Structures are given as structure tokens and as C-alpha cells.
Amino acid sequence: MTTRDLPPQQPVPAPDPEEGRRVLADDRAHLFHSWAAQGSVAPLPVAGASGRHFWDYDGKRYLDFSSQFINLNIGHAHPKVVAAIKEQADRICMVASTFANDRRGEAARLIAELAPGDLNRVFFTNGGAEANEHAVRMARMHTGRPKVLSAYRSYHGGTSTAISLTGDPRRWANERSGSASGNVAHFFGPYLYRSHFHAATEAEESARALAHLEQVIAFEGPSTVAAVLLESIVGTAGVLVPPPGYLAGVRALCDRYGIVLIADEVMSGFGRAGEWFAIDHWGVVPDLITFAKGVNSGYVPLGGVLISDAIHETFRDVPYPGGLTYSGHPLACAAAVAAITAMKEEGVVENAARIGEEVIGPGLREIAGRHPSVGEVRGLGVFWAVELVRDRATREMLVPYAAGGAETRPVDEVVAACKERGMWPVYNYNRIHLVPPCTITDDEARQGLEILDEALEAADRYAV
Secondary structure, three states: OOHHHOOOOOOOOOOOHHHHHHHHHHHHHHOOOOOOOHHHOOOOOEEEEEEOEEEEOOOOEEEEOOHHHHOOOOOEOOHHHHHHHHHHHHHOOOOOOOOOOHHHHHHHHHHHHHOOOOEEEEEEEOOHHHHHHHHHHHHHHHHOOOEEEEEOOOOOOOOHHHHHHOOOOHHHHHHHHOOOOOOEEEEOOOOHHHOOOOOOOHHHHHHHHHHHHHHHHHHHOHHHEEEEEEEOOEOOOOOEOOOOOHHHHHHHHHHHHOOEEEEEOOOOOOOOOOOOOHHHHHOOOOOEEEEOHHHOOOOOOOEEEEEEHHHHHHOOOOOOOOOOOOOOOHHHHHHHHHHHHHHHHOOHHHHHHHHHHHHHHHHHHHHHHHOOOEEEEEEEOOEEEEEEEEEOOOOEEOOOOOOOHHHHHHHHHHHHHHHHOOEEOEEEOOEEEEOOOOOOOHHHHHHHHHHHHHHOHHHHOOOO
16 A cells, blocks of 8 residues: 555644633533543543544644554544445434344455454444453353453453453452452463563463463363453553464364363454454464454444354354344444455555554664663554563563552653654553554654654663
């Protein structure tokens, strides 16, 4: 894909600070924000967006290296997707999931055609957390077993089962309040830079992580374990790309013990990692794939579960005990059809792979060589993390795990410097995540890296 193939960027309209203040006032008077202490929330009022940029009411333009919630894979305001939503709204806005609908069926077919192996059916949800909830329910009913295993370094959603499956610290408060559900056990996945297994090579890390997982299965009781749920590439918890052989090894363990393998592709799917599904990098076929975000770039909420033929057969004559009012919403499915079609026609997935290999990856490695605060860079496609440290030798994190308040100041300063210069990143504890739309151009990617390069001087002040 070349720059001339991309939809034109819209010009930033005239600033309107007064309207921005009104928008912010309404937000603070009436909105309850997620994952936040309400008294400390100070959201930026966004006036518009186009392509890889959004802008505020003061007229300041930001290069979107967050893809909002890592879901705008096709970028902001793609004209083909916008047109499809408008056309669908003119025909029919809502039809219950008990009816057949042209866009719903077409979206399911297109998604199944992209999936590996025999994952030929789709159950639509409104987002990723619900997709994981239903995938777990299917696995439990298919196997007749109660437990699910998931990684400590993971995020699977904010609903009761999904937050229990999540490994990151957002789980803790939900468990204290009794909001989380049970029958979940956690394990350590591979993470060579901070190896739990004292490994020195990718091969050692993979083998020892697999041995650890098998031990967890043994101690939990194989006959009690319904599923292993893992992110094909761990997202929020670090953009952890699995070493060669790991996912194939998990597949073999699941086959050995009759366990369902669920691949969470909510964040990594639909081009984010330079393949339609990240798991395609390793040629592994799970029993269930959960997806959302990039399936239609979040233009209308949509998620789902891709289901293997074997699990589908479980429910051929036995009703599946679950459903959603908005399952396969026509507007969302029309957006998915348009997004997938446009991504194919415009080579968006191929662009993401090339940008990662030729621009972002090499650029980040050069940046790492210039900054003592950078411990490691890692990623695929347009899915990257920069791990920040105080000391490269000891690998001490720039801010501690589960840090809050003043402890996060070093990374907060880096993020503020990025935003001041017009680039909006994602961050999590001691990491900066670079996750621009899959449509990003070479020049835009280089611009974002230049801004990060300058901003990391703030982190270097804390490094030895």
C-alpha cells in the first residue's frame, strides 16, 4: 500500500475552545469513567478525527499511536466503512438475532474464511469481554469440566468471568469486592526478558514455560480443566511475542489432556500483528478464537467467538444457553463487511507487516541504542512495546509493577512529552506501547518514532 492509496486526511477545522469547555463540563458533570478514580479524571475533548490523526477543540492535531483502544486498525473515518454504516441505517438498523440478515451472514462468512483450520462458525457479541465469557461457557459445556487456566500476564476483559481470567492487577479489586467469578487458575507464560524460569534462550524459555504449564495442569487435575485461554500475543500486559514452539506446545498439551484451547485475538487480530490473526504466525489452530476491536475498527461495537466444528457439534441437538439482544447487530456487521473488504482491497494487513519489519522495528532498535532507559523493544506488525528500566544491567523497572500515584512519574513524564509533541501513545506501568492504525504510512511511523526518541530523554534522567 502506498500513500496515494489511502483515503484523504480531513483538514482540521477552525478551533472552538468554548465548545471544548462545554464538552468537558458535560463529561465531568455526568460521565462515570472506567478504570479510574473519578476525581482525578481529566479527559481531552476530541473534536474530530481522520486517518491516523485526531484533534482537539483548540485545533491541536495528534498522531494516534494508540489506535484509541488499540482497535482502530483501519484508521479514523475510513470512507468505505462510514458509507456502509449509512447505507445499512437507511435499510434496516436493527433485526433480532433469531432472523437471518444479509450483512450478519456475510460478516460471519468473511470472518470464518480468514480463520485457520475448521473454525467455520461465528457467535457474535458486543465486544471482547463478552466473547471471552461465551468462549469459556462453550468450553465448559463441551468438556463437562469447570476450570480455566490463563496467564498471570494477561488481560481478557472487565466482566465477571473475564476479569477473573485476567492476570493483571485490575483483577485484584474485583476479587476483593466479590465481583470476580471462580474456577480459574493462573500460570506464567513465556517472557524471556524477565524469565520466571531462569532461561537464557528462547528455546529454553519455551520448553520451561511448557513444562510449568503441564505441571499446573497436573496439580489442578487434568480432568477438571476445561480450557487454556491465552492471548496469541499478550497485549496490555506487555506485547509479549511467544517464542518459537510455545503455542504449538500448548496445543499439544491441550490435545493430550482433552482441554479446549482458546486464543484471545481481541487485540492482536485483524492485522494488528501483520497477519489476519496473530496465531497464524505460528501455524497453530485453536478450538475457539475470540475477537473484537479490529474486526470493524470499533466503528460500531462488535465482537465474537469463532467456533470449531467439534465444539459446534456439541450444540447441534443441545441448546446453547446464552445469547445477546444485539448479537450480530446489522450496523456493526455492515461495518465489519466493509472494513474487512477494504483491508483486503487496500493491502492493509500487508502494510502493517511491512511497516513493522522495515520501519518500526528497526527504528525502535536504533532508539534503544541511544537511550539507557530502554531495556528491550519487541513486537510484530503495528504492535510494539518499549520496556523502560532504571538499570539495564539489573533490569530494574522504571516504575514498579502495579505502581500508582507518584511512583508512575517517570513514565508519566515520557507520555506527557509525547503528547506535547503531538503523538498519543499507550502506556502500562514501565512500558510505552506503540500501536498505530494498520494503515499508517512510512512517514507517519517515522514521525512518531522521532517524537518518542525526544520524549525518552525524560526517562533517561532516572536511569543509571
